[in-house]
Amino acid sequence: DADVTQTPRNRITKTGKRIMLECSQTKGHDRMYWYRQDPGLGLRLIYYSFDVKDINKGEISDGYSVSRQAQAKFSLSLESAIPNQTALYFCATSDSGRGVGNQPQHFGDGTRLSIL
Amino acid sequence: KNEVEQSPQNLTAQEGEFITINCSYSVGISALHWLQQHPGGGIVSLFMLSSGKKKHGRLIATINIQEKHSSLHITASHPRDSAVYICAVSSLSGGGADGLTFGKGTHLIIQP
Numbered sequence: 001d002a003d004v005t006q007t008p009r010n011r012i013t014k015t016g017k018r019i020m021l022e023c024s025q026t027k028g029h030d031r032m033y034w035y036r037q038d039p040g041l042g043l044r045l046i047y048y049s050f051d052v053k054d055i056n057k058g059e060i061s062d063g064y065s066v067s068r069q070a071q072a073k074f075s076l077s078l079e080s081a082i083p084n085q086t087a088l089y090f091c092a093t094s095d096s097g098r099g100v101g102n103q104p105q106h107f108g109d110g111t112r113l114s115i116l
Numbered sequence: 117k118n119e120v121e122q123s124p125q126n127l128t129a130q131e132g133e134f135i136t137i138n139c140s141y142s143v144g145i146s147a148l149h150w151l152q153q154h155p156g157g158g159i160v161s162l163f164m165l166s167s168g169k170k171k172h173g174r175l176i177a178t179i180n181i182q183e184k185h186s187s188l189h190i191t192a193s194h195p196r197d198s199a200v201y202i203c204a205v206s207s208l209s210g211g212g213a214d215g216l217t218f219g220k221g222t223h224l225i226i227q228p
Contacts, residue, residue: 041220042218042219043202102164104161107159107161
């Protein structure tokens with residue numbers, strides 16, 4: 001079984017719908033992240049969480065919200081989906097070692113989201 | 117905000133060739149990561165380094181902190197190495213964010 005599991009793997013939906021992408025991990029990591037990837041652009045950080053009570057906005061948080069239900073679960077929601085949110089979405093985890101960004105990140109397999 | 121540039125954007129080579137992918141960044145970092153994205157989309161962490169050189173199998177990663185530059189080398193390349201290779205950095209001035217700043221990736225194709 002994968003250490004970082006994203007569901008669904010693919011989703012096609014219509015403009016205006018509410019969408020939830022889910023991420024669960026068995027690595028026991030405190031830190032979890034949501035990224036989106038668009039063709040021709042690098043991955044960009046949407047939200048991140050350092051523990052259950054900690055939620056932080058990333059570079060492109062507008063139009064998204066998150067929930068850290070437990071150490072192992074971090075969900076990303078699109079309250080009212082729009083076509084330019086069509087992208088590949090990745091969840092990632094890392095251990096909470098010393099320093100900033102000094103731990104490898106472990107990625108899920110991605111969710112391909114299409115908004116018509 | 118750190119700017120991460122990778123070169124080349126696309127690279128096609130023959131099996132067995134020595135491959136070099138370059139990454140440069142604009143602001144001091146705490147760590148640099150090399151990632152591999154398979155054609156199916158999954159992303160795997162290859163290396164994380166803050167100085168010197170690391171080796172894993174046929175892959176070698178180097179970093180020059182003074183020049184703000186890193187290279188990923190693949191020796192004896194094989195078609196299974198075909199993937200997108202992504203450089204990412206954790207900036208020293210990350211404002212508390214532990215998220216990474218990513219390059220756009222290098223699309224590598226190794227032909228038999």
